[in-house]
Amino acid sequence: MSKVLVSDSIDQVGIDILSQVAQVDVKIGLPPEELVRIIPEYDALMIRSGTRVTQEIIEAANNLKIIGRAGVGVDNVDIPAATRKGIVVVNSPQGNTIAAAEHALTMMLSMSRYVPDANQSVKTGQWDRKSFVGVEVYKKTLGIVGLGKIGSHVAAVAKAMGMKLLAYDPFISQERADQIGCRLVDLDLLIQESDYITLHIPKTKETYHLFNAEVFAKMKPTARLINCARGGVIDETALADALRTGQIAGAALDVFENEPLEADSPLRELGSKIVLTPHLGASTEEAQVNVAIDVAEQIRDVLLGLPARSAVNIPGLYPDVLEKLKPYLQLAETLGNLVGQLAGGRVDFLDVRLQGELAGTSSQAVVVASLKGLLSQALRERVNYVNAGIEAKERGIRVIETRDASVTDYTGSLHLEAKGSLGTHSVTGALLGDHEIRITSVDDFPINVPPTRYMLFTLHRDVPGIIGNIGSLLGRFNVNIASMQVGRKIVRGEAVMVLSLDDPLPEGILAEIIKVSGIRDAYTVTL
Numbered sequence: 001m002s003k004v005l006v007s008d009s010i011d012q013v014g015i016d017i018l019s020q021v022a023q024v025d026v027k028i029g030l031p032p033e034e035l036v037r038i039i040p041e042y043d044a045l046m047i048r049s050g051t052r053v054t055q056e057i058i059e060a061a062n063n064l065k066i067i068g069r070a071g072v073g074v075d076n077v078d079i080p081a082a083t084r085k086g087i088v089v090v091n092s093p094q095g096n097t098i099a100a101a102e103h104a105l106t107m108m109l110s111m112s113r114y115v116p117d118a119n120q121s122v123k124t125g126q127w128d129r130k131s132f133v134g135v136e137v138y139k140k141t142l143g144i145v146g147l148g149k150i151g152s153h154v155a156a157v158a159k160a161m162g163m164k165l166l167a168y169d170p171f172i173s174q175e176r177a178d179q180i181g182c183r184l185v186d187l188d189l190l191i192q193e194s195d196y197i198t199l200h201i202p203k204t205k206e207t208y209h210l211f212n213a214e215v216f217a218k219m220k221p222t223a224r225l226i227n228c229a230r231g232g233v234i235d236e237t238a239l240a241d242a243l244r245t246g247q248i249a250g251a252a253l254d255v256f257e258n259e260p261l262e263a264d265s266p267l268r269e270l271g272s273k274i275v276l277t278p279h280l281g282a283s284t285e286e287a288q289v290n291v292a293i294d295v296a297e298q299i300r301d302v303l304l305g306l307p308a309r310s311a312v313n314i315p316g317l318y319p320d321v322l323e324k325l326k327p328y329l330q331l332a333e334t335l336g337n338l339v340g341q342l343a344g345g346r347v348d349f350l351d352v353r354l355q356g357e358l359a360g361t362s363s364q365a366v367v368v369a370s371l372k373g374l375l376s377q378a379l380r381e382r383v384n385y386v387n388a389g390i391e392a393k394e395r396g397i398r399v400i401e402t403r404d405a406s407v408t409d410y411t412g413s414l415h416l417e418a419k420g421s422l423g424t425h426s427v428t429g430a431l432l433g434d435h436e437i438r439i440t441s442v443d444d445f446p447i448n449v450p451p452t453r454y455m456l457f458t459l460h461r462d463v464p465g466i467i468g469n470i471g472s473l474l475g476r477f478n479v480n481i482a483s484m485q486v487g488r489k490i491v492r493g494e495a496v497m498v499l500s501l502d503d504p505l506p507e508g509i510l511a512e513i514i515k516v517s518g519i520r521d522a523y524t525v526t527l
């Protein structure tokens with residue numbers, strides 16, 4: 001039975017889903033060295049933001065197939081290391097969107113009305129109505145940095161509260177911003193004109209300390225900053241200085257560069273100018289149920305050999321694309337495996353041609369599936385959708401993708417051509433009905449055969465007697481032929497013969513086949 005380690009606090013509904021297919025161990029707050037020690041036992045790891053999955057942990061994780069992040073941000077996972085190791089990383093891109101957006105809005109309002117301090121003062125026996133005179137958000141300008149899922153929901157609610165909206169997001173189109181009702185501006189303008197600035201960006205090399213002393217110097221002295229995205233996008237020392245000196249009026253932070261926030265952080269010393277919460281953006285009952293289900297289902301599926309719907313390190317496999325392409329991915333894997341064996345082990349070039357209806361689809365996943373098939377003889381179960389691209393690159397395989405919508409023999413077909421140590425070979429395949437795979441050409445000779453486990457391909461002259469000779473030769477060695485087909489372009493020209501065999505071809509017979517008069521070449525293939 002598979003084993004799953006849950007190393008952060010996850011809703012029980014997720015544990016129940018995982019328990020259907022695996023032994024689930026919940027161990028929260030493990031020291032990193034303990035995680036490195038025990039991780040080789042596990043097939044899957046389920047985390048939130050509390051566990052840092054470092055390169056060291058990934059390198060030790062010899063059985064790990066999947067890391068599931070029950071939330072959005074995967075900056076606590078070394079994704080390149082996981083990708084190299086062939087470990088799929090999944091998250092829940094939308095499960096906590098509303099919770100995080102509502103938390104940002106809560107922070108904006110509670111900071112504006114001093115709710116945390118007023119609450120504290122009443123609870124400590126006071127009735128002070130003078131110290132907590134706040135400001136309204138109505139008609140104020142809200143600058144949204146990062147107009148993605150959370151930023152857009154914040155925009156919708158803020159608009160309803162009568163705020164004017166500016167947004168900075170270099171990856172969002174003007175049309176999308178118009179739809180949301182935001183004026184798309186550059187960062188400098190947003191910084192200078194906003195009364196409130198709310199951050200909804202990932203932590204990346206580009207966003208690290210995006211809000212720093214220089215930025216605070218440009219903000220209005222009445223401006224307030226909200227960060228419910230990621231610690232590290234704000235320079236906390238510079239923010240503490242800006243608040244202390246009155247360069248800006250307030251800040252509300254849910255996330256910090258180091259979590260838990262250091263006991264002696266200057267941010268703790270800023271009184272009513274700052275509202276601090278301990279990374280609670282996703283902490284609603286609803287969001288925790290959503291992310292736990294979303295991620296546990298993906299872990300369960302991957303452990304059962306099915307694809308994940310929200311993998312962050314499998315190129316091109318978005319859920320809607322995946323659903324439509326699934327049968328074609330199987331076709332691509334089979335053809336990749338076949339052409340790889342025909343071309344010989346050391347392939348250095350692969351042309352992936354999407355034809356007919358397939359030409360109109362996203363090619364990335366089909367290319368990855370073709371490479372997975374191509375490399376499967378060499379790498380066996382070590383190659384998967386996660387690392388096939390990297391493995392191919394490291395082996396110097398040059399890949400080109402072409403599209404030809406004009407080929408209409410089948411609704412959609414895939415043509416792979418590979419150059420390897422046995423020369424250049426090509427195969428084409430299509431789907432019969434929705435799922436049945438057919439090999440429809442080999443080296444451009446038309447055939448129509450289903451792939452089977454053991455196959456023999458010959459290239460020969462189309463003259464009488466060849467089929468009989470091969471049949472008797474295989475018979476002499478007790479090899480049973482399940483089916484046989486010949487494909488040719490012209491009568492008595494060159495032809496291919498494709499045989500499906502019940503058993504693998506015994507050692508040495510291939511050399512005998514090549515000696516048969518009229519046979520130019522022969523290949524065995526195991527799919």
Ligand SMILES: NC(=O)c1ccc[n+]([C@@H]2O[C@H](COP(=O)([O-])OP(=O)(O)OC[C@H]3O[C@@H](n4cnc5c(N)ncnc54)[C@H](O)[C@@H]3O)[C@@H](O)[C@H]2O)c1
Nearest residue numbers: 073100146147148149150169171200201202228229281282
């Ligand atoms: N506090 C919490 O508990 C909590 C909960 C959920 C999500 N988050 C964090 O909130 C952030 C946003 O999440 P989301 O689901 O909206 O993500 P998203 O991917 O939908 O949106 C992020 C947006 O940021 C934009 N962006 C990227 N780089 C940028 C840059 N340099 N400048 C400006 N914009 C840039 C992207 O184009 C995208 O539109 C993430 O960092 C996520 O980890 C925090």
Ligand SMILES: O=C(O)[C@H](O)COP(=O)(O)O
Nearest residue numbers: 048049050071072073282
């Ligand atoms: O990126 C996220 O989803 C949030 O930061 C939530 O983190 P959490 O799961 O640790 O609450």
